[in-house]
Amino acid sequence: MIAIIDYGAGNIKSLQSALSKLNMDSCLTTNEHVITNSKAIILPGVGAFKDAMDALNEFSLTEVLQKEASLGKPILGICLGMQLLYDKSFEDGEWEGLAILNGTVKRIDSTVKVPHMGWNTLAHQSPNNLLTNINEQEFVYFVHSYYVDECNEQELVCSCDYGVQIPAIVQKNNIFGMQFHPEKSGKNGLQLLKNFGEMVL
Template identity: 40%
Template sequence: MQHMTPITIVDYGAGNLRTVQRAFEYVGAEAHITGDPDVVRQARKLVLPGVGAFGKAMERLRATHLDEAIRERVAEGVPLLGICLGLQLLFDESEELGRHEGLHLLPGRVRKFDISLKIPHIGWNEVRIQREHPLVQGIAPGQFGYFVHSFYVDPADPEVVLATSDYEIEFACICARDHVMGIQFHPEKSQELGLALLRNFATFGE
């Protein structure tokens, strides 16, 4: 079995952490959960999960100094994976309930769906790979991810878009620039596709 560096899952009070942890363990990776910024500063791979409101999540990250710890480790080259709200937090800002500043790790902003379909977008949608990256290596076409979201990321740089999906409009659902990566849908709930993505992150750079 390929070696996998231990994974640190960031706990800032917003996420289904145990499900993510179990999914990583299922693919053979060691994963632990922490809300301690000093532990984050020692992490060799980071996962930022999350559900809920962007502004509240950033407040909690700032209040616990986890935002600083995450940015420091990313600057040092540590791989980071954002999941659902965690992907959105990687970007510069969000228009959810006002304007809120994000982590500034990927360029662009988070926008609300302005469509006729029911919001939030809940359910299975096809994920279409747009370009190569280790996170999406070996992902076969025609697979589906499980989405639960009312907002979507609008990257300023199209090169960060690894995959798209459709909900009346086309939107980015997997993004990455080098070692900073994010997934809009829930890989821990997305069966074969989700487990493949988590395995790819767990072996990233090994």
């Protein structure tokens, strides 16, 4: 069972239906017991960084997630969910993140259109089982205005070129992040979720 953290607004129905198409059991939850008993956690997210952290704190989930991460539970952060895994964000202020990964989140420079919205390509940066059946330069769907700056290069699996090099997929041991939306990325997205499932379930 994958615990999808349901901490507030946004579309998580699509994520759930993508997982069920792949026969990956999941449930929406904020319950600590369900989360600690899950095989893996997905932290989704749209919206603002601060609101998301406030919601996680309100549900007393910050420490639960940090503890699960340190115990080796696989955690996949998607879009804002990936950004939340990092130390801090400069989205309309300066906010502490979960600090499970090291790095900071900042706004995409407006030399390009912001938000970065649409289908863009993945440049493979290091071999990873997540990329099984994913060719170089496959398209996935991005929609975000902030990105992880100063990400540890050894954790970088794929990047995406959009004015700057945007970390698109990261992995450090049991912790995974995808800046794009695999549940909205057609067949490539389903393949990535399937690969994640095969690695962790």
